[in-house]
Amino acid sequence: MAEGARYCFIVRWLDPTSALIWKYQFFYNTADSSIEMYDIKNQKIFLKRVSHPEIRLEHLYIGGTFVLYSRQLVVEDYGDDFTRKELSNLQETTIAVIKPDAIDNVGKIIDIIYSNGFLVKQMRMCKLSSQQAAQFYKAHAGKHFFGHITSHMSSGPCVALELVAEDAISKWRLLLGPTDSVEAKVKAPSSIRAEFGSDETRNACHGSDSPSAAKQESDFFFKDKSLGFCAKLKHCTLCLIKPHAVFDGFAGIIIDAILKRFVITAMELVTFGRPSALDFYELYNGVCSDYHAMAQELSVGPFIAMEVCYESGDDNPVNDFRDFCGPPDAAMCKALRPSTLRAQYGINKVKNAIHCTDLPEDGVTECTYVFTHKFNPTQEATVYKNHNLR
Structure with missing residues (x-):
């Protein structure tokens, strides 16, 4: 610069x-x-x-x-x-994929991403079918390991991220280390694959190897928001890591803390316009004096949305997760509930790091609103195509 x-x-x-x-x-x-x-x-x-x-x-x-x-x-x-x-070189993009074998460490890996100066442009969790995994790895079709990597990639949820940084492709691949995690443990013991991988297939993460590959992989994961849809939309609560906490680099730490007690079954980086933020918080209109300020905060930049469930998946986690987050006022949390998420990463009642569902009956509703995109994220693109510019 x-x-x-x-x-x-x-x-x-x-x-x-x-x-x-x-x-x-x-x-x-x-x-x-x-x-x-x-x-x-x-x-x-x-x-x-x-x-x-x-x-x-x-x-x-x-x-x-x-x-x-x-x-x-x-x-x-x-x-x-x-x-x-x-x-342009300072803002190169690459695709990172946290594979099924490393999904329990997704918070730690996202923290590494932010700690190394990457910005996350797009992110979503998905569960690929065997056919979709084969499509993603089509460049390796016919190679001896093709069946192994497609089977592994379709064995559970993965998280795809589009990263932005100076020389992002080479920077991310350097952080990953050698493809074989066994080799990585010897040659690059502090690398992601050395720490979280176990072999050449279960090697924690994928990284694009060229700008053209990054573009193709971005289109694969992010053009079709229904690809590998994995939200359960039952027995769930919604967690939003608010924009200020994302930009300050707390997302990975927060996700890791959540995974110690709950299961994350869907995840996506989302951006709301102010109308969508007002609509999302409509329940608080006329009830909470901070209604407009809350909507403003949610629309200032991207936030991370997560569907949170219990491991068993059979009980409603709303009340337990709300207690885990702490009272809405982060300043009060710091004094009364210092171990809660809002106490540790929030600032005040509006910038309190986390939105969580308040009422047990609203968990499915809020998750459905976000993960089925009822806020209509394509509206702007549609308007752009169908109206003249002023």
Whole structure:
């Protein structure tokens, strides 16, 4: 990153009232973390240069979202050749897959990902069929190990992640270590495969080996949200790791703590626009004075949604999990329930790290809303195709 640089991006905003897309040039000045915006359609300044330290350059990758003055903006492209040249290598993407043999260590591995400076652009848990696993590994069809890897990949849930970082492909593969976990334990004992893998097939994680492979694998896992759908939608509760806790790098630690007492049966990185956040929290409208603030917090960036169940899968975990998270006010938690998730990772009543289902009868409803995408995540793309730009 160049010191004192002025980077330019093309961002878009979906006006929820008119259902029109607005496009802007968005400028980020590294010298003082100030921003500017220019209205492309009307060819005039939309926002004069102003300091806004809450927005960091890390937010500004292709496909990333951030909130500015209650508007959720999507980064669509680089705005000039200088920005593209300077940042494209810094914002390379790769696909990581946490395999079925390492699913119990998913929290630890996600913590390693965040601790090593990766941003998570997309993530979802899925359970592949044998045919889908064969499709994913089709480049290895005919090789002696093909049957073993497809059988293993379809043996249980996996978690696919699209990662963003400088030289992300080589950086992730270096963290993984040699393909054979036995070899990794000797040659790279601190690598992920050495720590969590056991052999050449059950080697904990997969990593893309080239930009073209990363693109194909991203399309495989993330174009079709129904691929390998694994949410149970019964005897469950919803857990959301809120945007501030995700961006601060606490997600992996929180997931690992949850797995010590519960089972995670579905997981996805989700982004809500403000209308979806208001809709999700509608139950609190008129009941909770923080209703609008809660919706604002949930719409400022991506959060991690999880369907949480008991190991047996036969009882309702809502009350137990709510107690595990602690009271809504994180400040109160720190004094009265210091071992709870909200006490450890929350800040206040709104930025309290975790949303969890409050009422036993709402667990299935909330999980269904998120994991069957009743908030309509394709609405923006549909509007974009069917309306003229302002």
